[in-house]
Amino acid sequence: MNDMVMAIKFNEAVWHDTAYLHPQLRKKVGPDFFDRVQIKSKLKAALRDPQQSLVIFQGERRSGKSSLLRLLENDLEQDANGRFLPLRLSWQSITTRSSMIDEILQSLSFELDVDMPDNTVETCITSDERFINLLRTWGIDAKKTIVVCIDEFDSAIHDGNESERIALLNLVDEMARVTALPVKFLFTLVRRPDCPTSHLLANAHIYRLRPFTPTDLDEMITELMAWQAHLFTATIREQLFQLSGGWPYFAKLLLVCLAEGKPGADWFAAAVEKAIAHPLLEHALNHIYFSHFNEAEKGIMLLLAHQNRHLSAEDVAALTDSQKTAVSQLTNRHYLTCNRQGDVKYRIGLLKKWFPQWIQFEEEVLSHLENA
Numbered sequence: 552m553n554d555m556v557m558a559i560k561f562n563e564a565v566w567h568d569t570a571y572l573h574p575q576l577r578k579k580v581g582p583d584f585f586d587r588v589q590i591k592s593k594l595k596a597a598l599r600d601p602q603q604s605l606v607i608f609q610g611e612r613r614s615g616k617s618s619l620l621r622l623l624e625n626d627l628e629q630d631a632n633g634r635f636l637p638l639r640l641s642w643q644s645i646t647t648r649s650s651m652i653d654e655i656l657q658s659l660s661f662e663l664d665v666d667m668p669d670n671t672v673e674t675c676i677t678s679d680e681r682f683i684n685l686l687r688t689w690g691i692d693a694k695k696t697i698v699v700c701i702d703e704f705d706s707a708i709h710d711g712n713e714s715e716r717i718a719l720l721n722l723v724d725e726m727a728r729v730t731a732l733p734v735k736f737l738f739t740l741v742r743r744p745d746c747p748t749s750h751l752l753a754n755a756h757i758y759r760l761r762p763f764t765p766t767d768l769d770e771m772i773t774e775l776m777a778w779q780a781h782l783f784t785a786t787i788r789e790q791l792f793q794l795s796g797g798w799p800y801f802a803k804l805l806l807v808c809l810a811e812g813k814p815g816a817d818w819f820a821a822a823v824e825k826a827i828a829h830p831l832l833e834h835a836l837n838h839i840y841f842s843h844f845n846e847a848e849k850g851i852m853l854l855l856a857h858q859n860r861h862l863s864a865e866d867v868a869a870l871t872d873s874q875k876t877a878v879s880q881l882t883n884r885h886y887l888t889c890n891r892q893g894d895v896k897y898r899i900g901l902l903k904k905w906f907p908q909w910i911q912f913e914e915e916v917l918s919h920l921e922n923a
Contacts, residue, residue: 559775559810561803562831566622581774584622585799586767587615590758594623598635598698598735604727605751609740610760611884612839613800616739617702619760623737624700636662636695637737642707648718649676655699656685663693679725683732690733697734704738717747724750741843762797762885762898765789771799775806782814794823796885796899804832805901827904836905847877850919852886855897856906857916864893 565583568591573580590608597606610616627635638658645651653672660667675682690697701707708716726734728751746753763771765788772783772791795802808822808829826832840849851874855862867878878895881887888898897903906912 559803559807561807564617564621566625585771586763605736605755607738607755608758613835614760615799620702620739635698637698637700640701642701642703646707646711647715648722652676652682686734687732698737700737702739705740705742705744708744720746727751765792768792794900801901847873851877853916853919861894861896
């Protein structure tokens with residue numbers, strides 16, 4: 552892997568919004584986290600607001616949630632007054648109430664270098680009051696606000712049984728409601744989970760991650776590809792925006808493929824073909840398709856690729872109600888875009904090229920499209 556490809560940091564969390572010393576390149580490089588200025592500022596303020604115990608932002612898969620979460624965690628760690636202790640918990644490890652209590656206590660014991668008697672976890676599992684009192688004591692003694700950070704928290708409660716799901720949600724709600732408890736939650740979500748309407752999570756303000764604008768994407772391209780800036784004409788930059796839809800994940804994949812290629816007449820076209828065949832793109836889109844689209848949404852995504860053209864306003868008007876809802880949802884989620892005339896097409900142009908060559912495309916078309 553050459554230095555330029557390494558500097559792009561595709562498929563990994565990035566959180567440096569200023570110049571920093573790159574650990575592999577062993578030199579100072581420019582930022583690797585771009586844009587998100589407003590949402591970043593709002594989330595930092597929310598984390599420092601004593602009235603907010605739940606701080607949540609939402610975005611699609613591969614929208615940059617993990618990177619923003621890492622940036623916020625890093626910001627808390629670097630707090631000038633040392634007021635915060637972020638705990639990074641994996642959603643896979645906290646799928647039940649008892650496992651969340653266990654993970655929080657074990658992590659805190661390690662971070663605060665506090666001895667924890669053998670029966671502490673078991674005692675706290677039997678009583679929310681004991682658990683909360685222990686957190687209060689540890690937080691106050693350490694003069695820290697404990698920030699429980701979980702990426703894609705909704706995944707933790709997606710596959711569990713109903714009783715465990717409710718127990719976990721109840722624990723979060725109870726902790727979030729306790730006054731004078733030095734604990735906050737910082738969650739990312741793909742979807743707001745179903746929970747009782749009385750819960751704080753059901754009513755909390757959720758910040759939304761949106762795709763980059765062309766200007767934002769230009770900034771990222773200019774910084775990451777400074778060594779080849781002369782090759783990135785206005786036309787190429789426009790094509791990068793159209794193919795990526797403004798999502799940094801897809802844009803970075805294209806930049807990696809460009810960085811690995813040899814500039815010439817077919818440089819851009821070859822990079823696009825390489826991106827379409829990239830195994831990480833295959834993995835990402837497979838996961839999005841099977842885990843984050845419902846049946847009607849799958850049908851619309853397949854229909855656009857199968858017809859190899861946009862859906863006109865007349866086409867959309869002829870859809871079933873569930874299909875129209877799917878179009879609306881996919882547009883709101885930035886997978887599709889709709890112009891003033893009501894025509895609908897992929898927002899992420901790579902999808903138009905990727906779907907037809909997908910090994911499961913024909914099977915899925917037969918399964919979801921009547922008379923296909």
